[in-house]
């Protein structure tokens with residue numbers, strides 16, 4: 001997505017959370033669907049850095065880490081997904097599920113179907129699902145009546161279908177009342193970068209900085225993902241962005 005003109009800032013909370021739990025004081029088993037992707041691989045790394053166990057789900061995942069179990073699954077196959085996520089008939093192997101799926105080209109039907117399937121498996125067991133979706137579902141900061149997906153300042157025609165698929169994925173979550181879920185909208189720009197451990201958290205409006213840029217590193221987005229998994233916030237739809245910026249020395 002592209003960024004553009006400076007815009008008013010949405011209300012945010014600056015986040016620097018307490019140290020993560022360790023194996024001794026509350027390690028979880030976290031399933032990451034899309035574990036080989038740009039987002040998923042960094043979510044796995046952040047989870048491991050905090051001492052959690054991971055079920056790494058994708059079509060051909062691999063792992064050298066004994067605390068990361070690679071589980072080959074096609075997310076388009078609900079039965080395979082259930083088998084991958086379920087430790088036994090009665091209990092989910094995972095304490096939480098992170099969905100970080102993407103296809104090229106975009107496939108809205110697949111994305112919505114896989115998300116519904118995860119919610120149907122996890123929800124009745126009370127296992128929380130965190131979906132890493134798209135920025136398009138947020139309100140545009142310059143015009144709250146407009147979704148980012150419909151604002152050409154952020155979403156050019158070439159990626160409108162990607163933004164629309166993310167919104168459909170959010171609708172699928174909202175239509176599901178079986179269990180806890182949250183939908184994390186990244187800012188407009190999400191790229192590999194530095195892990196600072198800091199970020200700003202907002203609700204339903206795209207976050208921008210003083211220059212109008214809307215961005216975060218995937219590493220810091222993954223910090224926000226793990227913070228939410230460990231300590232779920234009050235909102236089902238939320239967003240994050242880089243910051244706050246450290247004051248310069250001197």
Ligand SMILES: NC(=O)c1ccc[n+]([C@@H]2O[C@H](COP(=O)([O-])OP(=O)(O)OC[C@H]3O[C@@H](n4cnc5c(N)ncnc54)[C@H](OP(=O)(O)O)[C@@H]3O)[C@@H](O)[C@H]2O)c1
Pocket residue numbers: 001033034035036037038039040057058059060073074075076100101102103132133134135136166185186187188189190
């Ligand atoms: N600014 C923004 O709004 C923004 C920017 C970037 C990303 N995102 C969002 O972040 C999320 C993750 O994106 P990403 O960039 O990390 O995507 P990615 O790098 O393309 O990774 C996609 C993941 O999905 C998995 N996957 C695809 N088809 C699958 C299938 N049939 N069965 C199982 N796994 C499958 C892939 O695994 P295999 O192909 O190995 O099976 C891979 O692990 C998406 O929702 C995306 O829209 C948002």
